[in-house]
Amino acid sequence: MALPPPGKDRAAIVTGASSGIGEEFARILSQRGYQVVLVARSADRLEALAGRLGSDTHPLPADLSVRSDRAGLVDRVAALGLVPDILINNAGLSTLGPVAKSVPEQEFNLAEVDVAAVVDLCSRFLPAMVERGRGAVFNVASVAGFAPLPGQAAYGAAKAFVLSYTHSLRGELHGSGVSVTALSPGPVDTSFGDVAGFTPQETESLPKIMWKSVDQVAQAGIDGLAAGKAVVVPGLANRISAELIRVTPPDWMGSIMARIHPAMKRQ
DSSP states (O other): OOSOOOOTTEEEEEETTTSHHHHHHHHHHHHTTOEEEEEESOHHHHHHHHHHHOTTEEEEEOOTTSHHHHHHHHHHHHHTTOEEEEEEEOOOOOOOSOGGGOOHHHHHHHHIIIIIHHHHHHHHHHHHHHHHTOEEEEEEOOGGGGSOOTTSHHHHHHHHHHHHHHHHHHHHHTTTTEEEEEEOOOOBSSSHHHHHTOOHHHHHTSOGGGOBOHHHHHHHHHHHHHTTOSEEOOSHHHHHHHHHHHTSOHHHHHHHHHHHOHHHHTO
16 A cells, blocks of 8 residues: 555654644544644644544644744654654645735745745655655645646646646655655635635635535545555546646636636736
8 A cells, every 4th residue: 555554653744734634634644543743833723633633643833934944843753753654745825816916925935835845844754764665745736736827826836836746756756665646626615715815705706516625635635645646636527627727728728717717807
């Protein structure tokens, strides 16, 4: 199996674990017998989640936009006496609106969390996995990574990076005992859209057939990781959409999205 077996000293690290898909990943892995290291900014929310999940969960508050916080995670996990066999790069955020009206600091922050943190944590945790000959890396991307996304240009590009990076890692790690999978969900019922700045009306404008619940997405993701899949796209409608996007010229998709994306309609 692509998913290393659980053990009392074997850990799954979940970033962005304080809510949404990350919280559900933590719950599933805890139920499967893994020690789960919970990483997010909010210490209070992590402590509350650890209290709900039980003694095999370990909150490690960290701000993944801060390089020193990312660098410190290796030693902090080791100090718990745990071996990180699974790394789930789930933390992410989005900005909203055209780049010409963006706030540079917010765009840089997105790049640190959505791109740099993925590269940083993979670079820090993968060497030991390869040396042990076992491990699994799970990078959360999005269907937004399959096409240009005017109105969320940095977010779409970040998720495209995650997809490309994941495929490259799979090539590098073939035969090593370490598997790498990307999760590319469509719309998910979390607070992500609210935080990004979508209005309830804009959120509701997305086709209902594409929406999936947090537990559906997380379970599909863990199942795909266990099966060693390259990319997991939960939901038939989203898989069909992803395939159509792949065969559509990028200029066409960019033009289409510029007309229909809610942030572009605000102009």
